[in-house]
Amino acid sequence: MFDVLRRAVDLAMSLGATFADARAKNIKTEHISVENDRVDVSTDESLGWNIRVIVDGAWGFAATHDFSKIDEAVRRAVALAKYASSAMKYRVKLVPAPVVKGEWISSYEKDPFEVSLPEKIDLLKEAVSRMKGDALVRRYGSLSFRLEETWLVSSEGAQIYQKFIESGGGISAMAVNPQTGDVQTRSYPNSFGGQYMKKGWELIEELRLPAHAEDIAKEAMELLNAPELPEGRADIIIEPFQMALQIHETCGHPTELDRVLGEEASFAGTSFLTPDKLGTFRYGSPVVTIVADPTVPHALGGFGYDDEGVPAHRTYLVREGIFVGYLSSRETAAMLGLSSSGGAMRAEGWWNIPIVRMTSVNLLPGSGTLDELLSKLGDGYLLSTTRNWSIADDRSNFHFGVEVAYEVKNGKLTGNIFKKASYGGKTVEFWNSAEAFTGEEDYVVVGVPNCGKGEPMQTMRVSHGAPYGLFRGVKVGG
Amino acid sequence: MDRRDLANLAGKVLSLSEAPQTEVIVSYARKELVRMAVNRIVHGPVDIEKVSVSVRVRDGAKMGYASTEVLTDKALAEMVDMAYFVMKNSPPIDVTWDLPGADASIEVDETDAGDIWNEDTKREIVSTLFDKAESLGVEGHGTVVTDTMKVLVANSEGLMSYAGGTTGSAKLMLRKDRKEVQDILAFTSGYTPDFHASIEKLASNISKMDKLGELPPGDYNVVLGPQAVMELLSTMTYFSFTADAASKGMSYVYAQKGKKLLPDYITVMDNVNDTRFSSLPFDFEGIKRRPVYFVMRGTMGTVVNNLYFAKKLGEQPTGHALPFDGYFSPGAYPLNIVMSGGEKTSEEIMKDLDEYIYIEGFHYVNAFLDPFNVRATGLTRYGTYRMKGTEVVEVYDNARFLQSFWEALKNVKAVSSDTYLLPHPYFAGGGFIVPYLYIENFHIGA
Numbered sequence: 070m071f072d073v074l075r076r077a078v079d080l081a082m083s084l085g086a087t088f089a090d091a092r093a094k095n096i097k098t099e100h101i102s103v104e105n106d107r108v109d110v111s112t113d114e115s116l117g118w119n120i121r122v123i124v125d126g127a128w129g130f131a132a133t134h135d136f137s138k139i140d141e142a143v144r145r146a147v148a149l150a151k152y153a154s155s156a157m158k159y160r161v162k163l164v165p166a167p168v169v170k171g172e173w174i175s176s177y178e179k180d181p182f183e184v185s186l187p188e189k190i191d192l193l194k195e196a197v198s199r200m201k202g203d204a205l206v207r208r209y210g211s212l213s214f215r216l217e218e219t220w221l222v223s224s225e226g227a228q229i230y231q232k233f234i235e236s237g238g239g240i241s242a243m244a245v246n247p248q249t250g251d252v253q254t255r256s257y258p259n260s261f262g263g264q265y266m267k268k269g270w271e272l273i274e275e276l277r278l279p280a281h282a283e284d285i286a287k288e289a290m291e292l293l294n295a296p297e298l299p300e301g302r303a304d305i306i307i308e309p310f311q312m313a314l315q316i317h318e319t320c321g322h323p324t325e326l327d328r329v330l331g332e333e334a335s336f337a338g339t340s341f342l343t344p345d346k347l348g349t350f351r352y353g354s355p356v357v358t359i360v361a362d363p364t365v366p367h368a369l370g371g372f373g374y375d376d377e378g379v380p381a382h383r384t385y386l387v388r389e390g391i392f393v394g395y396l397s398s399r400e401t402a403a404m405l406g407l408s409s410s411g412g413a414m415r416a417e418g419w420w421n422i423p424i425v426r427m428t429s430v431n432l433l434p435g436s437g438t439l440d441e442l443l444s445k446l447g448d449g450y451l452l453s454t455t456r457n458w459s460i461a462d463d464r465s466n467f468h469f470g471v472e473v474a475y476e477v478k479n480g481k482l483t484g485n486i487f488k489k490a491s492y493g494g495k496t497v498e499f500w501n502s503a504e505a506f507t508g509e510e511d512y513v514v515v516g517v518p519n520c521g522k523g524e525p526m527q528t529m530r531v532s533h534g535a536p537y538g539l540f541r542g543v544k545v546g547g
Numbered sequence: 548m549d550r551r552d553l554a555n556l557a558g559k560v561l562s563l564s565e566a567p568q569t570e571v572i573v574s575y576a577r578k579e580l581v582r583m584a585v586n587r588i589v590h591g592p593v594d595i596e597k598v599s600v601s602v603r604v605r606d607g608a609k610m611g612y613a614s615t616e617v618l619t620d621k622a623l624a625e626m627v628d629m630a631y632f633v634m635k636n637s638p639p640i641d642v643t644w645d646l647p648g649a650d651a652s653i654e655v656d657e658t659d660a661g662d663i664w665n666e667d668t669k670r671e672i673v674s675t676l677f678d679k680a681e682s683l684g685v686e687g688h689g690t691v692v693t694d695t696m697k698v699l700v701a702n703s704e705g706l707m708s709y710a711g712g713t714t715g716s717a718k719l720m721l722r723k724d725r726k727e728v729q730d731i732l733a734f735t736s737g738y739t740p741d742f743h744a745s746i747e748k749l750a751s752n753i754s755k756m757d758k759l760g761e762l763p764p765g766d767y768n769v770v771l772g773p774q775a776v777m778e779l780l781s782t783m784t785y786f787s788f789t790a791d792a793a794s795k796g797m798s799y800v801y802a803q804k805g806k807k808l809l810p811d812y813i814t815v816m817d818n819v820n821d822t823r824f825s826s827l828p829f830d831f832e833g834i835k836r837r838p839v840y841f842v843m844r845g846t847m848g849t850v851v852n853n854l855y856f857a858k859k860l861g862e863q864p865t866g867h868a869l870p871f872d873g874y875f876s877p878g879a880y881p882l883n884i885v886m887s888g889g890e891k892t893s894e895e896i897m898k899d900l901d902e903y904i905y906i907e908g909f910h911y912v913n914a915f916l917d918p919f920n921v922r923a924t925g926l927t928r929y930g931t932y933r934m935k936g937t938e939v940v941e942v943y944d945n946a947r948f949l950q951s952f953w954e955a956l957k958n959v960k961a962v963s964s965d966t967y968l969l970p971h972p973y974f975a976g977g978g979f980i981v982p983y984l985y986i987e988n989f990h991i992g993a
Contacts, residue, residue: 104875107640110633111872114626115599115616121591128591134598134616142594149592152666156673159587186636194638206795245796250919252797332584335688335720335729338910420595457915459924461945463725468924468947468993470916489916493947493993524582524690525595526973544993 071230073136074222077120080143082224086122086150088163090223092376093118094419095216099182102211103193110186117419118142124150126160130422163399164409166379168223172230173373176366177269181214181236184270193240196279200242200286204293207243207254208286210278211262212236213518215530219376227378235369235530236272237518239263242286246293253292253488255285255472259310260455265516265530266367288473291486298474298490300546304449304539305492306442311471312535313515314455316432319496320352320359321531323464324386324394325522326401326411327425336524338462341496342392344405352392353500358433359387361396361413362534368429369516370531372415376423379412386430390501398425417527424523429514431534435506439537442507444480446539451475451482452490468493474545492545502543506536548575548598550709553699556600556618561703563627566604566634568646568703572831572870573600575697575711576975581669585686586677603871604630608639612871644854647833649705657697658712658825663734664693672742676719679746685753688720689729694975700833708833714825716970717742720929721749725944726756729908729929731774733970733978735825740968752930755939762931762943764992767904768985770897773967774908774929776981779952780815780884781972786918787953788817788841788884790856791877797918799953800847808953809845812889812962816840817851817867817881823968824883826976834866839881842956853879882977889962893983896961898936900985905932910945914952921952924993950990961985 074091081089095116102109119132120143129150131142154160193210200208215235222228240263241256258264258276266272307315323340327333342350363371363381374380377399386394395401397411415426443451457470474490476483513535520529553573560571576599581592600623601614611633615626662668669691680687697711715734719742720727728749732740771779786792786799793801819826819836829835832854840848852860853868856878867879897905912925926945933941963983971977 100872102876106638107875108637109875110611110637112613112626112629112633113615113872114622117597117616127588130591130593131595132593133596134618135596145594146591149594152670153581153588153592156670157587157677186632190636190638243795247796247802250796250799250802252795252918327589330585331686331688331722332582332589334584334686334722334727335690335718420597422590422593424590457913457924459911459913459926459947461926461947462910462928466947468949491916491993523590524692525578525580525593 070220071222071228073139074118074220077139077143078222078224080140081120081122081147084144084147086124086147088123088224089120090221091118091120092219092221092419095218096418097216099214100211101189101193102209103190103197104207104209108190115418119419120146121422122146122150123161125154127153128161129153132420161400162403164402164407166377166399166410168226169374169378169380170228174232175234175267177234179270180234181270182216192278196240196282199279199282202244202286202290204244204246204290205242205286206245210240212238212273213262221376221378223378229374229378231373233267234269235265235267236269237263237265237516238273238276238278240278240282240285242289244289244293251293253289255289256454257281257285259515260472262518265369265518266514267369267371268367292473292488295486295488298487298546302542303545304446304541305543305545306446306449306451307538307540308451308453309513309535309537310515311452311455312432312538313517313533314458314469316359316430316533316535317517318458318460319464319467320386321427321430324396325425326395326397326405329395330401330404333522337522341463341465346392348393350392351390351501352387352497353390354503355390356435356505357387357390357500357503359430360385360433361411361428361430363428365429365431365514365534368514368532369518370427370429375412375414376416377410377414379410382412384411396425396427401425415529417529421527424527426522426529427520427531429532429534432506432536434508434512434536436508439507439511442505442537442539443477445505446477447480449477450545451477452492457491464496466495490545492543494544499540499543502540504539504541506538512536548697550699553697554707557699557701559623560600560602560627561701563624564602564604566606566631568605570603570646570702570832573699577695579693581673581691583673583676583690584688586680600626601871602627602630604634606634608643609634609637610640611637614872642855642858644858646702646704647706651833652706653708653829653835655710655828658736660713660715660734660736660825661739663715664713672717675743675746679750680721683750683753685721685723688722689718692716696975698827700829700831702833706833708829710827710829712736712825714976719745719749721753723753725759726753727929728752731969733968735823737822737825738968756942759944760941762946762991766988766990768987769904769906769989771984771986772907773969773981773983775906776886776984777969777979778909778912780886780979780981782912782914782923783921783952784881784884785877786914786921788850788881789877790850790852790860790879793850794856794859798850799919799921800841801850803847804849805847807846809842809956810959811844813842813845813956813959814887815842816885817883818885819883821883821885821980823980824978826883830866830868831870832868834864834868836866839865851879851881882971882974885980886982888964888966888982890964891961892965893963894937896963896983896985897934900936902935905934923952924949946991947993948989948991949993955986955989958987959984960987
């Protein structure tokens with residue numbers, strides 16, 4: 070494979086490119102779901118390659134499944150770069166990056182593709198069969214597995230092979246009141262597909278999906294008769310899976326440097342974290358420290374090298390509440406005058422050009438247990454599991470809904486639950502209302518397999534280390 | 548790749564399968580995209596070519612499918628083997644259906660979106676936008692996209708349907724600080740918008756944007772522009788217009804089928820036959836797409852389905868099946884949504900209004916909190932103005948709203964006669980044909 074990519078890069082350089090890299094990806098996926106009594110299995114395999122060039126100071130890119138089209142694809146990429154160069158005054162510059170020849174393979178114990186399909190189906194059927202109740206219209210469980218191999222060659226001499234094994238799984242129960250149309254869902258361990266990690270079948274065993282099925286079904290039905298969370302200001306605790314969304318939308322996206330520089334303005338939006346704020350702006354309270362760290366073991370957003378070949382490393386985004394860093398690429402780092410790339414350049418598949426993406430963006434833990442945090446809370450609510458989300462284009466404000474709010478009085482869960490619970494506010498006010506986070510004991514590295522960005526849209530697999538967090542005076546309800 | 552290449556691939560797969568029923572989808576997609584930001588082309592123009600092959604095998608109530616983008620004989624054989632393996636190891640599905648036969652085959656001429664495919668036209672769009680932006684001291688952003696899509700659907704009953712063609716789209720934005728205006732244009736064989744006029748309109752709109760105020764929370768009379776109406780209908784599609792939603796009791800339309808709940812002048816349908824679209828005339832099971840009314844003159848209609856949901860709900864097939872990997876959820880999807888126009892032009896409607904809020908578009912709309920009523924939150928975007936008649940009184944920063952979209956449609960007081968084709972954000976050839984809407988009591992504020 071390296072030889073093929075090397076040929077493409079050499080051809081690009083001979084045609085006038087000042088930089089070229091070529092990458093191939095082989096992606097194999099398996100998705101199994103059980104919805105009520107129906108089993109759905111889909112498998113896919115995709116292999117292709119692309120060439121990215123700089124000619125006359127502009128990028129060009131071509132991708133194809135066809136490995137016999139090297140000449141055609143390279144010439145097309147060069148022609149597109151020349152066209153781009155002729156249409157603008159800007160010229161691309163890249164910060165230097167280490168030239169690496171190496172490989173990185175994610176660690177796992179049991180290859181999920183070696184586990185039999187009947188075993189996977191039986192696991193989900195067992196989980197779904199434990200969800201009982203007439204009001205349940207959707208009893209659902211799913212497992213997803215992905216193998217990805219990437220080969221990268223650059224004109225600077227990089228030659229990198231990486232292999233990832235990823236697993237994911239979750240269950241959910243949906244209850245409907247046919248008289249009112251009220252729809253209530255409870256999920257485990259997370260909504261929208263559950264938990265994902267760079268692990269093998271062992272992740273599915275650790276999740277123990279059937280053991281949680283009965284509880285979520287019961288709670289989904291209880292929510293139909295539960296009151297709506299009253300509107301007002303309240304002190305809240307957010308659990309790690311919801312915290313992951315909070316980090317993702319209000320810290321991860323606004324620290325993407327391409328977004329800051331306006332490259333996403335006509336699609337996903339911009340960012341309130343403008344360069345003039347770097348190093349001085351109080352983003353959150355002093356307990357808030359957030360890093361981008363693809364070296365975290367088993368993190369879905371982890372890797373050895375990004376898609377420009379930059380070695381994985383930790384970058385501080387927010388340190389003790391102060392905004393201090395960006396997710397960046399070799400080009401965006403150069404545009405901002407930084408000396409090196411943050412190593413956040415990633416592409417979903419062989420058909421995509423790499424763009425700045427989240428890696429594993431982690432809120433560092435505090436100390437203590439959930440019980441201790443509940444005691445600190447006193448009276449308020451524990452909010453759990455993403456249901457609804459909407460964020461301003463510059464990420465300066467947000468509105469999130471959760472599946473359930475648990476009432477807390479005198480530092481204890483009362484057993485009362487509320488439906489249609491949402492909270493929202495201005496990003497900076499919210500993070501400045503953070504009082505405490507739990508420690509390592511309750512820390513979860515949450516996998517998010519569906520982060521959308523870019524045109525054509527790319528769906529990236531990222532992750533977020535997240536503790537429970539206590540926030541004061543947050544707008545809830547509505 | 549042409550029709551013959553796709554047919555050859557389908558033939559190979561059919562010959563590899565010994566299942567009583569076999570279906571094959573072969574699709575070819577090529578996308579060329581130029582992405583603009585801050586008066587430059589970012590990431591490079593891209594040219595992407597993909598071919599995918601999917602097979603579904605069925606023996607009675609046992610079914611399996613698999614897909615691949617690797618086109619070697621070995622990979623195709625492995626794909627068929629995998630589909631077999633899934634079929635053997637899956638429990639029976641709850642309903643079964645017959646496949647369409649050879650007489651249901653549909654073959655149409657390839658469509659051509661025309662000038663948008665010309666490199667000079669693309670270059671002219673980019674340079675016109677950049678020149679205008681620089682002359683105004685603002686930023687030009689957007690995309691120019693051309694898509695080729697060829698789809699062949701075949702099955703063991705002799706069906707072989709083929710369609711293909713080109714479409715294009717341009718998203719054009721002018722921006723300065725928090726002020727931004729955007730227009731989206733679709734290019735099809737039956738619809739060629741004027742991008743020069745669009746850029747001039749954007750230039751005029753951005754020049755009206757002075758200091759941005761903050762729109763206080765409250766219930767407002769609003770006029771939604773075509774981009775906002777598209778977002779509204781796009782959100783309602785997932786929650787209300789599909790058989791999957793109906794089967795779960797989530798669909799407002801299906802639950803209240805036949806009830807007159809909206810004003811007479813509200814009609815919303817899926818209609819691939821509108822000549823402004825360049826869409827597949829058949830779905831991924833080879834069924835001819837039928838027009839489906841979700842709302843006809845204010846009365847709730849029905850939902851779109853595939854063969855599975857048609858049988859399950861006891862409805863006629865509508866021809867809206869998605870490919871096999873999305874077959875059960877969401878299963879079927881409308882890709883050509885048309886909201887009928889009214890009697891007065893948008894300009895006439897706005898001229899007669901005393902005071903109202905004009906909203907060009909919505910952003911990041913989500914309604915999972917109350918799917919049945921499609922109680923949605925999101926933000927206004929691309930221009931939010933307090934208007935008197937056609938005059939701008941004040942310009943606002945983007946504002947959050949929280950509003951049931953079904954309630955909003957009940958409160959529609961006027962629908963413009965002028966309608967616009969906007970490209971579907973995810974499906975090449977799909978889209979929305981939408982008017983302007985005047986709506987009372989639209990809730991701004993979370």
